[in-house]
Amino acid sequence: MKEKVEQIISQLQEDIKNVKTTQDVVDIKAKYIGKSGLITDLMKNMKDYSPEERKEIGQIVNVAKNEATELIGTKEEEINKAILNEKLEKEAIDISLPATEIATGAPSILEKVIEDFEDVFMSMGYDVVDGPELEEDRYNFELLGLPKGHPARDAQDTFYVKGDELLLRSHTSPVQARVMTSKNGDEPVRIICPGKAYRRDDDDATHSHQFTQIEGLIVDKDIKLSDLKGTVTVICKRLFGEDTVTRFRPSYYQFTEPSVEMDISCFNCKGKGCNICKNTGWITIGGAGVVHYDVLKGCGYDPNKWSGFAFGFGAERCAMLKYGINDIRTFYNVDLRESKVFDRKEEQ
Amino acid sequence: MISLNWVKDYIDLEGEDLVELADKVTKAGINVEGVVTNHINNLVVGEVLECVDHPDSDHLHVCKVNVGKETVQIVCGAPNVRAGLKVIVALPGAVLPGDFEIKAGKIRGEESNGMICALFELGLEEKTEETYNKGIEELPEDAPVGMDAMEYLGCDDTLYELDVHKHRNNDCYYHIGFAHEIGTVLGKKVTYPEAKYDEVKDDVNNYVELKVETDRCPFYLGKMVRNVKIGESPEWIKKRIIAAGMRPINNVVDISNFVMLEYGQPTHFFDADKLGKTVLVRDAYADEKLVTLDEVERTLSPADIVITDGNVPTCIAGVMGGMNTEVDENTKNIFIEAAIFDAFSITKTSNRLNLKSEASRRYGKGLNYEYTIAAMDRCCALLQEYASGEVLSGTVLHDTVDKTEKTIDVTTEDLNGVLGMHMTNEDVEKQLDKLDFPYELNGDTFHITIPRRRLDVEPNKADLAEEIGRLYGYNNLEDTLPVVGTKRGVYVGDVALRKSISKRLRQLGLTEVRTYTLVPEDVANSFNYDNKEVLALxxxxxxxxxxxxxxxxxxxxxxxxxxxxRKVENINIYEIAKTYDKDYVEDHKVAMLISGTYMANAVNQVNVKADFYLLKGIIENLLKYLGFKNRYDFQKVEVKELHPGVSASIMIDRKPVGIIGRVHPSMMKDNIYVAELSMTALYNLKTKPLKFKEASKYPEIKKDVAFVVPNELTNAEIEAVIKHAGGRLLDNIDIFDIYRDIEPGKKSMAYNLTFKDDTRTLSDEEVMQVFNNVIKEVESKLDAKLRG
Structure with missing residues (x-):
């Protein structure tokens, strides 16, 4: 029996060399270990043997079967691998061909700047509020300390829509007046109000009759000018880099007192002097101040108990400085080749 | 324009670098935008030693000119050039106004090493036919050769161009006021000019009676000067007036302007003989007329204040005088008015009449009565000295000005509380001294009096903090943050919705643009699909x-x-902006436009083109994202600007919220698709809160069915019947095939229906029952046949 088995196995080892395809594998399986395969057949006449012999033969045949199965299995694996490799090779593509471009849109450059402001200020507890662009004179001027006929009013700069009652807001400050008057003078306020405003300016590279302001207001207890400076420093660092330094210069605005002009250290030359900062090392970025007594009073707050600060940035100016844009009309006559670049995250 | 030579009359600026000073003033809050010096290098007094005709010209001369250190040859074209004349010579290197640099060169072959100048070429006179014909300036014989010419002319001045915030433009646009600001910055005192004159013993009250019948004239001071001689002003007054940007006219007018530029107080001179005996200040009557000094007849209104002779107006107060009382070359006797009128009224009147002058601007900013009196005295003194006038004694006066002093008690702690600084009492004292604000310190409390010249400073902590803080220096400010409660910032009102829509549309491949709200009339009326009326400015x-x-x-x-x-392809854009109609009603809108290819890969045969269904898909995606799933549908609509067969109204809960369609081919031949939604409408609709819904554990059964229907029948009409007939078990309907013109006028529409119950497994029998009902209903309710 042993000889017979060895002979079958060596025959198998010979045969297996010619196995090339999956069909060959099926065939060779059938020939040796299939239902009537050569090895399976060895068990057929077992009843002719004594129980001891049966046991011995059974063992020999089982070993042989395992060996054969392993031999064929190895071969099968080899062939499958070859077939797979061939298939993979065929499926190989030119990965250098162009990608299918996924449709994505970009924000307006102004919206991108506004989102930066929103991120910073919302994290500090400021709500983002909007108001009507067609505004009442009362909110746009009167409550901000500019009664009708006041010489400091820019009547000629304002687009009036209906007599002297309704106008296209000339700044976003009326939103502040609206929010303040809605609080009955007994709730703190923390808001920013990015939005459109309009003035009678002739459009050119640096002027636009329509523009975007980002104003902010806090009304609370014991708010100081230095709090304004710290707050402005936070947003300017976000916009123009961590090493940005802020500076205040005295100024005068109707709605604030004291009023300041806000400068940042030049992000381009780091103070050495360049074109952008006109060799001063500093760039003016907006106006701000401590909320004026009259504005607080007019909007229902007791100025002896409450105080606050307000600031205003021009979204266009911030974007022009930050991204090196020279013409304000870029924001309103959009060339998509310029705009689509802004579908991108930035380091913060 | 502020002339620093002029300012020096009131404050000692010896040794100050005026460019540095401008910087200091700016840092303290008054913005000096430009420092202009009219000093010109290489401009000297010269003497023409020899003058011969140019050999190659009929009008040029070749001159030998002694310029001090040397004698140079200059070619000169002026007709009045001659030997022996003292002239102004610009030598090579001199840069004349207009960036005109003088260079050595040859003129028609003759060497020329400079230019002999006329005053207009130096910016000291306007260039007119008259000044041009005058030729070069002829200096007096004793002019010292070689001396700096500007210095010799007394024109060597430095001018500050100011950009003053509205708050301070009442006290920084006149020379004494600006001297005070410099004094504040430098900590120096201001000296007021002398105004001494003799009075003849004849009282003005013998000639003029003053009546004020309006409450809009709190202060009116009048004096009379007799026997003035009209003539030219002295050089120093002329120079001052030119430096400040005005034109000298004659001694009387110039004195009025000079005093205005000095004290900020405008005055008006009437010809006393034309004026009569009465000066009555009152509100104008409606439609009252006055011919003003510019020879225009003005129609007045009760909003205006007028000076009258008791009957007819002689002057529009604060704005312009009348022809009927004009000072002219024959005038002998002058009545001087120095007054304060209601600032708002003056601004209003000058705006309405479009008559703005240096004077009306100053009245419009408010005035300090102390300077009104000082200006009157200064006018009298100057008229006596430079127009030989005799000042009559006495004044006519109306005075209702509240003279209560503005005072405030404040502590250093109060000021530090506003500023967040750490000043000491000594620091505060130092700044108050610089400001020249009188004060007493009692314990820790400063009792401060605000001088009247500072009309802008109100007696409150903040105002004082500002004045003291700006001088102490904002460079002393630290960066602190408000100590306030912690809370989360939120988007208020429809801002949140706007942000959601904006971000979603970007994810869907559209790029945000911003455009102008104000448009021409035809544009405003385009796409007016809601039939609103347009709002015109x-x-x-x-x-x-x-x-x-x-x-x-x-x-x-x-x-x-x-x-x-600009050859940009595949334009896919959106904008969100507010619109307003004639009734001032706001509608916040979201608009989209797609064109060209949305997504493509030519090599890989991917090509999603912009079309109606893509835009419909974007809108459905957006509406689902916003929580409107199963609540929207699209109805055919006619919009003038859209393709009649490719346009729809977008409905939510059966109410229109916007439109979608292809832009009408007669308007745009390109295939472009647009949609617009009313964000205001979306904002006013409620949506259900987001909830988890477990996916069904039971199998679904799918069945296909196709109907032959007329070409005109829409998918929506068929789906509506299927949906109704399918009832609760019909979970989904997908159209998967359309076969047009399967027979004349008919098409085949094939649907895949999904049946499902979330609570159990459906039996084939019950599904078939529903399915058969669907077929029956479609066939009976529509012109439809099951496709065999």
Whole structure:
């Protein structure tokens, strides 16, 4: 029996060399270990043997079967691998061909700047509020300390829509007046109000009759000018880099007192002097101040108990400085080749 | 323009670098925008030693000119050049106004090493025919050769161009006021000019009776000067007036202007003989007329204040005098008015009449009565000295000015509380001294009096903190943050919705644009699919910005054209903006435009083109994202600007919220698709809160069915019947095939129906029952047949 088995196995080892395809594998399986395969057949006449012999033969045949199965299995694996490799090779593509471009849109450059402001200020507890662009004179001027006929009013700069009652807001400050008057003078306020405003300016590279302001207001207890400076420093660092330094210069605005002009250290030359900062090392970025007594009073707050600060940035100016844009009309006559670049995250 | 030579009359600026000073003033809050010095290098007094005709010209001369250190040859074209004349010579290197640099060179072959100048060439006179014909300036014989010419002329001045914030423009636009600001910055005192004159013993009250019948004239001071001689002003007054940007006219007018530029107080001179005996100040009557000094007849209104002779107006107060009382070359006797009128009224009147002058601007900013009196005295003194006038004794006066002093008690702690600084009492004292604000320190409390010249400073902590803080220096400010409660910032009102829509549309491949709200009339009326009335600006800047748009779509189409002209392809854009109609009603809108290819890969045969269904998909995606699943549908609609067969109204809960369609081919031949939604409408609709819904564990059963229907029958009509007939078990309907013209006028529509119950497994029998019902209903309710 042993000889017979060895002979079958060596025959198998010979045969297996010619196995090339999956069909060959099926065939060779059938020939040796299939239902009537050569090895399976060895068990057929077992009843002719004594129980001891049966046991011995059974063992020999089982070993042989395992060996054969392993031999064929190895071969099968080899062939499958070859077939797979061939298939993979065929499926190989030119990965250098162009990608299918996924449709994505970009924000307006102004919206991108506004989102930066929103991120910073919302994290500090400021709500983002909007108001009507067609505004009442009362909110746009009167409550901000500019009664009708006041010489400091820019009547000629304002687009009036209906007599002297309704106008296209000339700044976003009326939103502040609206929010303040809605609080009955007994709730703190923390808001920013990015939005459109309009003035009678002739459009050119640096002027636009329509523009975007980002104003902010806090009304609370014991708010100081230095709090304004710290707050402005936070947003300017976000916009123009961590090493940005802020500076205040005295100024005068109707709605604030004291009023300041806000400068940042030049992000381009780091103070050495360049074109952008006109060799001063500093760039003016907006106006701000401590909320004026009259504005607080007019909007229902007791100025002896409450105080606050307000600031205003021009979204266009911030974007022009930050991204090196020279013409304000870029924001309103959009060339998509310029705009689509802004579908991108930035380091913060 | 502020002349620093002039300012020096009131404050000692010896040794100050005026450019540095401008910087200091700016840092303290008054913005000096430009420092102009009219000093010109290499400009000297010269003497023409020899003058011969140019050999190659009929009008040029070749001159030998002694310029001090040397004698140079200069070619000169002026007709009045001659030997022996003292002249102004610009030598090579001199840069004359207009950036005109003098260089050595040859003129028609003759060497010329400079230029002999006329005053207008130095910017000291206007260039007119008259000054041009005068030729070169002829200096007096004793002019010292070689001396700096500007210095010799006394014109060597430094001018500050100010950009003063409105707050301070009442006290920084006159020379004494500005001297005070410099004094504040430098900590120096201001000296007021002398105004001494003799009075003849004849009282003005013998000649003029003053009546004030309006409460809009709190202060009116009048004096009379007799026997003035009209003539030229002295050089120093002329120079001052030119430096400040005005033109000298004659001694009397110049004195009035000079005093205004000195004290900020305008005065008006009447010809006393034309004026009569009465000066009555009152509100104008409606339609009252006055011919003003510019020879225009003005129609007045009760909003205006007038000076009258008791009957007819002689002057529009604060704005312009009348012809009937004009000072002319024959005038002998002058009545001087120095007054304060209601600032708002003056501004209003000068705006309405479009008559703005240096004077009306100053009245419009408010005045300090102390300077009104000082200005009157100064006028009298100057008229006596430079117009030989005799000042009559006495004054006519109306005075209702509240003279209560503005005082405030404040502590250093109060000021530090506003500023967040750490000043000491000594620091505060130092700044108050610089400001020249009188004060007493009692314990820790400063009792401060605010001088009247500072009309802008009110007696409150903040105002004082500002004045003291700006001088102490904002460089002393630390960065602190408000100590306030912690809370989360939120988007208020429809801002949150706007942000959601904006971000989603970007994810869906559209790029945000911003365009102008103000448009021309035809654009404003385009895409007016809601039939609203357009809001026009009563006073537009120009007709192309005269109207408020009702729809953003025309602007998006414009953006499309702008980009197409620049060869940009595949324009997919959106804008969110507010619109307003004639009733001032706001509608916040979201507009979209798609064109060209949305997504493509030519090599890989991917090509998603912009079409109606893509835009419909974007809108459905957006509406589902916003929580409107199963609540929207699309209805055919007619919009003038859209393709009649490719347009729809977008409905939510059966109410229109917007439109979608292809832009009408007669308007745009390109295939462009637009949609516009009313964000205001979306904002006013409620949506259900987001909830988890477990996926069904039971199998679904799918069945296909196709109907042959007329070509005109829409998918929506068929689906509606299927949906109704399918009832609760019909979970989904998908159209998967359309076969047009399967027979004349008919098409085949094939649907895949999904049946499902979330609570159990459905039996084939019950599904078949529903399915058969669907077929029966479609066939009976519509002109439809099951496709065999």
């Amino acid at each position: 009563p006073n537009p800047m120009s007709s192309d910005k005269g109207y408020l748009r009702l729809s953003l779509l025309p602007s998006l189409i414009q953006t499309y054209e702008y980009n197409k002209a």
